[in-house]
Amino acid sequence: MPNIKELTDLTTQVRRDIIRMVHKVNSGHPGGSLGCAEFFVSLYQELMETKDGFDMDGIGEDLFFLSNGHISPVYYSVLARSGYFPVEELNTFRLINTRLQGHPTTHEGLPGIRIASGSLGQGMSVAIGAAQAKKLNNDDHLVYSLHGDGELQEGQNWEAIMYASAKKVDNLISTVDLNQQQIDGSTDDVLPMGSLRAKFEAFGWTVLDIEKGNDIEAVIKGMKEAKSLTGKGKPVCVLLHTVMGNGIDFMMHTHAWHGKAPNDEQLANGLAQNPETLGDY
Amino acid sequence: MKTYTYTEKKDTRSGFGAGLAELGRTNPNVVALCADLIGSLKMDEFIKENPERFFQIGIAEANMMGIAAGLTIGGKIPFTGTFANFSTGRVYDQIRQSIAYSGKNVKICASHAGLTLGEDGATHQILEDIGLMKMLPGMVVINPCDYNQTKAATIAIADYDGPVYLRFGRPSVPIFTPADQKFEIGKAIKFTEGTDVTIVATGHLVWEALEASKALHEAGISAEVINIHTIKPLDDKAILDSVAKTGCIVTAEEHNHLGGLGESVARVLAQHRPTPQEFVATNDTFGESGTPAQLMDKYGLNSEAIQNAVKKVLKRK
Ligand SMILES: Cc1ncc(C[n+]2csc(CCOP(=O)(O)OP(=O)(O)O)c2C)c(N)n1
Ligand SMILES: [Mg+2]
Numbered sequence: 353m354p355n356i357k358e359l360t361d362l363t364t365q366v367r368r369d370i371i372r373m374v375h376k377v378n379s380g381h382p383g384g385s386l387g388c389a390e391f392f393v394s395l396y397q398e399l400m401e402t403k404d405g406f407d408m409d410g411i412g413e414d415l416f417f418l419s420n421g422h423i424s425p426v427y428y429s430v431l432a433r434s435g436y437f438p439v440e441e442l443n444t445f446r447l448i449n450t451r452l453q454g455h456p457t458t459h460e461g462l463p464g465i466r467i468a469s470g471s472l473g474q475g476m477s478v479a480i481g482a483a484q485a486k487k488l489n490n491d492d493h494l495v496y497s498l499h500g501d502g503e504l505q506e507g508q509n510w511e512a513i514m515y516a517s518a519k520k521v522d523n524l525i526s527t528v529d530l531n532q533q534q535i536d537g538s539t540d541d542v543l544p545m546g547s548l549r550a551k552f553e554a555f556g557w558t559v560l561d562i563e564k565g566n567d568i569e570a571v572i573k574g575m576k577e578a579k580s581l582t583g584k585g586k587p588v589c590v591l592l593h594t595v596m597g598n599g600i601d602f603m604m605h606t607h608a609w610h611g612k613a614p615n616d617e618q619l620a621n622g623l624a625q626n627p628e629t630l631g632d633y
Numbered sequence: 634m635k636t637y638t639y640t641e642k643k644d645t646r647s648g649f650g651a652g653l654a655e656l657g658r659t660n661p662n663v664v665a666l667c668a669d670l671i672g673s674l675k676m677d678e679f680i681k682e683n684p685e686r687f688f689q690i691g692i693a694e695a696n697m698m699g700i701a702a703g704l705t706i707g708g709k710i711p712f713t714g715t716f717a718n719f720s721t722g723r724v725y726d727q728i729r730q731s732i733a734y735s736g737k738n739v740k741i742c743a744s745h746a747g748l749t750l751g752e753d754g755a756t757h758q759i760l761e762d763i764g765l766m767k768m769l770p771g772m773v774v775i776n777p778c779d780y781n782q783t784k785a786a787t788i789a790i791a792d793y794d795g796p797v798y799l800r801f802g803r804p805s806v807p808i809f810t811p812a813d814q815k816f817e818i819g820k821a822i823k824f825t826e827g828t829d830v831t832i833v834a835t836g837h838l839v840w841e842a843l844e845a846s847k848a849l850h851e852a853g854i855s856a857e858v859i860n861i862h863t864i865k866p867l868d869d870k871a872i873l874d875s876v877a878k879t880g881c882i883v884t885a886e887e888h889n890h891l892g893g894l895g896e897s898v899a900r901v902l903a904q905h906r907p908t909p910q911e912f913v914a915t916n917d918t919f920g921e922s923g924t925p926a927q928l929m930d931k932y933g934l935n936s937e938a939i940q941n942a943v944k945k946v947l948k949r950k
Contacts, residue, residue, distance in 0.1 A: 379752040421756065446752040448923030448931065454754035459919065470756025471718060472692055502669065505691035535669045536689065542669055543691030 354397055359568050361629035362433060363393045367599045368626050369429035369633065373445040375619045380446060380454065383609035384500060385426035387531045387594035390568045391498070391575075392430040399575050401493060406436060406463035414493045415482055417467060419475020420500035420529065421455040422611065427464075428452050432633070436464040439633040473506025475499060476526055480516050483524040494582055497526045502534030505543050510555070516587040517556030524587045525578050530565070531596040533607040552589040565594035600625055634850050635825050637843050639807035645837075646744040646801050648780040650675025652787025653712060653742075657683045660710065660791055666701055667714045668694045673803075674714035674744050694719045695727045701739045702731035710791055711739050717746035717800055718759035721766055732796050733769040740790050741766075742799045746776070747887035748915070748932060749804045749837060749925040758920035764892020766798040767865045773818060774865040776800040776886075776894075778839035780808045782862060785816035793818055800836065802887075804925045807840050819863045821871035827857030830943050831875040831882040835861050835894050838885040838913065838934060845939035856943065864894050869901045876902065881909045881946045885939050887929075890914035909949035911942040 354362070366389045374380035396402075400414040418427050425445065432439045437451070444450040451462040455470025467478050479497035486493060499509065516524060528548060536542050545551070552559045558581050562574035574590065581588045596610070597603030600622040603614075614622055656663040657679045665679050666688045680687045690697040694715055701711035713720065720743035721728070732739045748758050767774045775790070775797065777783040783801050790797045810822075824839075825846050834842035839860045846856040857875050861868065876882050882902070884895035895912040902908045915932050929935045 377752055446754070446922045448921065448927045450922060452922075453756075454752050454922045455756040457755065459755065460921075468756055470754070471723065502692050505669075505693045507693060507695055534692065535673075536667075536671050542689055543693075 356569060359393055359397055362397065363389050363568060364626045365628070365630040366393060366426060366429045366433065368623055368628065369442055370425040371600065371614055371619055371622045372632065373425050373429070373442055374613045377446040378613045380425055380613060381422040381611045382425065382613070383533065383596040383603060383607070384420065384423040384529060384531065386600060386603065387566065387596045387598045388423055388426050388498065388529055389599065390566050390571045391527065391592060392426050394568060394571045394575055395496060396430050396434040398572050399579065400496065408466060410466065411489055411491055412493065415466065415495045417475050417479045417482070417495070417497040418456060418469055419497055420472060420503050421469030424454065424456050427456060431464040433630070437462065442633045472500065472503045473508045476509055476512040479524055479526065480512055480521050483521050484519070486523055492523070494579065495524050497524070499526060499528050500534070501528055501530050501532060501539050501545070501548070502542065504528065504545060504548070513552065513555045513557065520585050521587050522583055522585050525582065525590060526587065527590040527592050529594055530591050531594045533596045533610060535607060535610050537607055548591055556586060557589045558584070558586045559589045559591065561591045561593065563593050565592040566598045634846070636847060637809045637824065639809045641808050642805040643780040643808055644803055644805050645777060645780055645783040646673070646803060647675050648777070648783030649742055649744070649787050649799070649801055650678060652784040654678035654682065655788060656791050657686065662708055662710045663712065663791055664688065664704055664709045665712045665714065666690055666697050668692055668697050668719065670715050673716070674742070676714055694724045698724045698727040699731050702735060702737045705737045705739060712742050713739065714742050714744070716757060717743035717762045718757055721762040722759060725765060729769060733772050736771065737796060738794055740797045740799060742787070744801055745803045746800045747802060747837070748920045748928040748934065749802050749887065751803070751925045751928065752922050754922040755919040760889045760915050760920060761892060762800060763864055763886070763888045763894065767897065771796060772865065773797040773863065774800070775818065775863050776836040777862050778836055778860055779806055779810050781810045781812050781814060782816065785814050786862065789816035789818060802837060804837070806837055809840060809843070819866045819868055821868035822860040822862070823871070824858040824860055825856065827855040827879065829855045829879055830857070830947060831872070831879045832856050832858045832885065832939060832943065833861050833872060833882060833894070833898055834858065834885040835864060837887050841934070841936045842885055842939055844936035845943065848936065848940055849943055854943065854947070861894060864897055867897050867901060869905070872898055872901055873905055876906060876908045881950050883911045883913060883939060883942045883946055885913035887934055888914055889917060891917055909946050911946040913938050913942050
């Protein structure tokens with residue numbers, strides 16, 4: 353298992369990857385990606401039990417589904433740096449003929465991806481189906497999923513949330529990236545959702561907050577606790593309190609960087625704040 | 634041959650934004666709804682001037698369609714705004730039951746249609762929306778070709794009583810139609826007179842068709858370019874009159890050949906005047922990430938592709 357220094361270094365490198373990828377093609381979504389860097393690193397380096405190589409069915413291993421597909425940069429960076437495909441391929445993000453499509457896709461056969469996402473609000477249903485397939489297969493591995501907080505405004509989520517508890521899908525940990533931002537402003541400006549804890553609890557889920565969602569130790573501790581709550585008859589929801597744009601001061605706490613690429617100067621500034629650790633791709 | 638030039642390029646979605654802003658000033662019944670994409674739909678000006686007539690729905694397109702249907706009951710004219718994919722496929726049954734079947738006066742305004750939204754890739758690039766929407770009984774389907782036409786269409790659909798699907802896009806494209814045009818739903822526009830081949834185009838492909846006709850002219854081929862901005866109801870007469878003269882036709886659209894303008898044209902021709910036709914459209918495929926120009930080239934949706942289709946169809950006369 354990597355130590356905290358190694359995980360922190362990897363997270364810094366992931367942040368570099370994110371802004372370099374987005375800068376190169378002048379498109380993509382750095383804000384949400386940066387806020388979830390610690391979560392992805394924890395998931396793929398510490399929490400998930402995965403087999404070597406990649407196969408679609410993922411029998412005998414934990415699975416992850418990204419529902420808020422626009423944060424593909426962090427997903428691709430962590431997948432590459434966890435060995436799913438060559439790190440150099442990050443160079444092709446969003447370019448024509450790439451496997452690293454703007455939003456994750458199975459269509460191009462990128463290892464690590466099991467469902468297309470990008471149109472919001474569909475991932476939890478898929479994660480539930482995969483979790484139920486695990487039960488049918490007597491596979492006691494877990495299914496993880498990630499969702500944007502703005503994304504929860506989509507009604508399909510609430511159909512899924514209702515279903516998962518009713519059907520006792522207790523091998524599922526759905527995490528919400530609670531950065532309180534979406535495209536047109538803060539979630540409270542666009543459509544206030546009140547207490548997500550109260551809502552998930554009312555729908556029969558076990559809910560756990562990770563208050564320091566950009567502190568890798570706190571994320572690992574919280575997710576391990578979430579893991580310990582599985583298998584008890586209820587699905588588990590993690591409310592991950594993150595900062596949009598985390599780690600690059602001028603991108604933090606604002607929806608402005610939801611889907612905007614840095615210019616040359618901003619890239620240099622962002623990279624200076626995150627010195628190279630494992631080596632750029 | 635009449636040729637077209639341009640001095641400025643703009644995105645058609647900005648034409649929508651400008652038209653909506655003007656409606657805000659002239660028609661007190663017009664209301665607007667958006668699902669967390671105000672900037673992308675260029676709705677800022679309308680919202681600034683008419684905050685009480687704007688509804689921010691959040692990321693909840695199905696709810697938006699239902700609310701729009703409800704707003705018509707009481708005389709409002711709702712304009713919904715989101716990407717084309719989330720304006721159609723995402724909410725098809727809500728549109729079908731609460732808007733189309735119920736005969737509600739909702740204007741479904743859809744940006745980022747087709748491949749030209751570029752890098753976001755296939756999840757956002759709908760190439761099936763014209764087909765989906767034209768199949769709904771009573772639905773008007775409009776795909777304007779430049780900023781001015783989109784603005785004029787936006788203004789015109791407010792005066793039409795019934796559901797409309799208005800499709801436009803993200804990239805900057807030449808402005809070549811007049812600023813003061815009157816937009817007539819269902820009325821084709823003849824851009825060039827020709828005798829050898831008819832080219833019928835919609836949306837971003839109209840400019841490409843004009844470019845193709847220039848090149849064809851130099852090669853001694855006389856093309857008649859017709860802009861079909863309204864795919865439904867289709868201007869059958871304009872198409873039939875033109876092919877009576879030219880004897881062959883190429884259709885061009887940023888859409889799947891299944892379900893698009895080309896198929897609507899083929900139906901008219903099959904019924905009234907069987908005519909050789911070639912399709913410039915995507916070939917039953919999803920899109921992908923890339924720049925708009927790369928994608929239009931890879932998927933055969935530009936002037937060159939139209940010229941090739943013309944050469945092919947001429948041989949079939
Ligand atoms: C169904 C659907 N509607 C709209 C969009 C456009 N869109 C992409 S991301 C986004 C905002 C998402 O907010 P959130 O889930 O909080 O993600 P964050 O901005 O925090 O990364 C929107 C509206 C979409 N991708 N899918
Ligand atoms: Mg958010």
